[in-house]
Each structure stands twice: as structure tokens, then as C-alpha cells.
Amino acid sequence: MEYTISQLAKLAGISTRTLRYYDEINLLKPKRINSSGYRIYGQEEVNRLQQILFFRELDVNIETIISIMNDPNYDSIKALENHLIQLRNKRSRLDRLIESVKKTIAHEKGEMMMSNEEKFEAFKEKLIEENEQKYGEEIRQKYGENVVSKSNEKFRNMSKEDYERFVQLGDEILKLLAKAYEIGDPTSPLAQELAAKHKQWLTFTWPSYSKEAHRGLAEMYVADERFKAYYDQKVTGRTEFLRDAIIHYLENNS
Amino acid sequence: MEYTISQLAKLAGISTRTLRYYDEINLLKPKRINSSGYRIYGQEEVNRLQQILFFRELDVNIETIISIMNDPNYDSIKALENHLIQLRNKRSRLDRLIESVKKTIAHEKGEMMMSNEEKFEAFKEKLIEENEQKYGEEIRQKYGENVVSKSNEKFRNMSKEDYERFVQLGDEILKLLAKAYEIGDPTSPLAQELAAKHKQWLTFTWPSYSKEAHRGLAEMYVADERFKAYYDQKVTGRTEFLRDAIIHYLENNS
């Protein structure tokens, strides 16, 4: 099957100018030029054009497309598999944007709080992905996966991180408490680690930390049956153990 | 809240050049210019910028954004609802592209036939709209919204939301305290609202709530100078006031 320039343009849904431009920059040369100087494209060019459009779809700039596709090591199947990943990323970003719009609507209607940071959260993640798409493709083809994903982590939202650490700390405390209680000694290293974590946990939510308040809270835990219910989930005595560990900790750390 | 140009740029994840450009073309003017000629942006400008970025996300050209947003009939909620539709269209186009890549991979591996027309089908936007209208819901159910990832998303949003409400509550408490203290009566409705908020704030981080613990904490606030430093930020006596309000609250609510 052979195509003139406008036939191919129509097939692919692009302009003839674009095809001439791709010719000019040596991204997509016609299969041959006929006797009157017309560009004629063949099956190979059709396939190559499709690949080009996939890259373009992912906002890879043309210079990069050229260098990737002209590389003798270029593997079209690997490239396509890479596209799949990128397209899915794009889609999940769209999902986030959709959620963001919904939230903004609710916010405008006064139904919901939305911080200024949150207002741009979904866009910012776009930044990461655009960076991904600009350099990710190239880097990934050359150095493989994990270099890329590591550098992305930097951009993560701080306050969310904080919250997650906070929740996780709460979890760790429960588990540590179970373990340390097994040992039985509130002055054991494990029990002291427990107390330290508990202090950390407190500093997340208390405006300021003081030994007295910490001690007071520990006593309160024991006195209040609801706290006991929480800490004693399986084995009774754990709340008292926690208190003792905290008191020992407070007495032995400046 | 006021922002300098780079603070706003950082918040929104765009460049300062972009903000200067938006100023130049009268798309987003700073709230005011300070004595040294610096651009200062306020809350209204933050909101407007978010709206601008939504339009930009949908590839609306700037001239159009200007004319839309400067229209006296501009309705931001309607615009947002429109964005939702557009974003969903974009997503279903992405879904088609993903299917197309999968098919192309199979085709390249010789596992499947693919016509030249089919190769470019997904790139074209018209088809998408037709498909949206024909199969809209069905497609979305099948390919669009991965149920698992979506519910994960919601969970993430929830916990994030919780965190922000928590932080904001802390803020509100400080402001309420200032106001209620002006009135001077710990039994006043405002002071009681304060106590209720304080309870709410506690339930965010305490595994369970009890009156005894709440009261204990209120006493502790007064006893500990660090807490006092926090609550008495400008005027001394506020911590005691807070305690009294809480105690009254606890005694008069079941």
C-alpha cells in the first residue's frame, strides 16, 4: 500500500505540513520521491509514524524522539511497553485532577475545606510526570527502572508524609508494646524504644512537649478504662507496662 | 495569606516567568505592588490561578481563557463542571490509547492483525466523543475506572483530608480562644464552642476519648509552662480560661 502525503495525513489525522516537517528534520522520510517530486510513503513509514505519534502523545520532544528512534538499539516492543506505563501514569493523574475538580466544586459551594496546597496538588504531580516524560523515557531506556523512580520520591507532599508517619507510629507503638511486654521489663531497651516512640508520637500533635505532660498522660492512660481498652487489646497489664516504661524513660533521659 | 511571586509559583508548581507573563497579558494581576515594586498576591489570586491552570490543563489557549474568565457572566462552578466532562473525555481517550498500544504490541509480536486505519484510530478525538456517547458508561465501567485503585485513591484523600481538618481545627481553636477570652465568660456560648472544638481536636489523635482524660489535659495545660506559652501567645490568662471553659463544658454535657 502506498500513500501520497495527504492520504497519509488523513489516515493518521495530522496535517501535511507536519509530514513535510518530519521529512525536513529527518524524523520520517518518504519511501521514495516520484517523477514529479511528490512524496510517496509505504507500509514501513506508516508503522514508524504510528510510533512517532505515541511518543508525541507522551510529550516527548521531537529531538528526543529522533535520537531514540534512530538508535541502532531501538526496540519498538520495549518502547511500546514503556508507553503503556506512561499512559497509565497519565491516566491516574487525570483521575487525581478529576477528584480535584470535584473537591473544588464542593469547596466553592462551601461544603468543604480545601487548603491552598491542596488546590494545586493534582497539578504538581503533573510536574513530576512531565519530568518523567521528558527525561524518563530516555533514562529508562538507557539505565533501567529504579534510577528514575527514586528521584521522583523527592517531590512527595510533606504534610501527607507527616500524617502517614504519625499513623504508622501509632501502629508501631502497639506492636512494640506487645513485644516489650513479652520480655516483661519496663527498663529493657525495647521498652525504652517504645517510650521514645511514644514521645515522638506525642510531639506530632501536642503544641509542645514536656516531661510532666508526658508523665501525666501515662498516668491517665492507666486511670482511664477506655485507654486501657485500647492498649490492653489482647493482654491486660500492657497499659501499666507502657506507663512504667515511659516513667523510666523520663527519669533516665535529659 | 499573602504570597510573593516565587512563593506563589512554588505553591502552584509553575515558574515566576509564567506569573509575570500572566500579569503582562492581564490574565492574573497581583493584588498589589509593595513599596519596592514587588508583586504581592492574595487569596483571590490563588483561587483564580487554580482556575487558570484547570483551563490550561485542557489545552484552552490563553486568549480564550482571558475572554472566558473576564466575562461578567463567568460562572466558576459551571466552568468546573465543564472541566469534569472534558477531563473524563480525555481519560477515555487515554483508555483507547492504552488499548491501542496493547494491540500494537500483539501486532508487532505477530499475534494479531491490525489494519492501518486501526493503528491511528485512538489518536483521533472525534471518535472518542462518539464512543463516549454510544458506550460512555459501559466503557468507563470496563476500562475507565479501575475499582481497586479508585477506592485506594479515596482512602488516601480521606486520610489527607482528616489531617488537614485536624491542623485547621488547631488553628480555629487558637482563634476562638482569643475571641472567647475577650468576652471573658468561660460559660458563654463561644467558650463552649471552643471546648467542643477542643474535644473534637482531641478525638483526632487520642485512641479514645474520655471526660476524665480531657479534664486532666486541661489541668495539665495550666500546670505546664510550655503549654501556657502556646496558648497564652499574646495575652496571659488564656490557658486558664481554656481550662475553665473545658471544665464547664464537661460538667454540662452528657
Place this chain on the structure above:
DNA sequence: CATAAAGGTTGACGTAACGTGAAGGTCAAT
């Protein structure tokens, strides 16, 4: 207290990926 670093300002030219004529040759059908 000087000075460097960081962040602000206004020009003004650069850029990517084509769009948009102009001026003219080619081809199938009337």
C-alpha cells in the same frame, strides 16, 4: 558593618513544532 547571597524588577531576544500564505508545477476530469 560590610558584604555576599537570595530574590525582586524590567527589557529583549530565543524556542519548539508546526500554521499559514505566496508562487508555482502536476494531474484527472470536464
Place this chain on the structure above:
DNA sequence: ATTGACCTTCACGTTACGTCAACCTTTATG
């Protein structure tokens, strides 16, 4: 022989900023 659809090569225009340069302000530091 003419019309109109398609092709060619210049060559300049466009959008939404990027990127200096030259200079002023504010904040941090030896």
C-alpha cells in the same frame, strides 16, 4: 484548454513561555 484538486519549496508568523542581562532590595553571615 481549462478548472480545480494536489503537489512542491521558500519564508515568515505564532504561542506560551525560557533564558539571559543589567540592575535594585532584603536577608543572612563573617
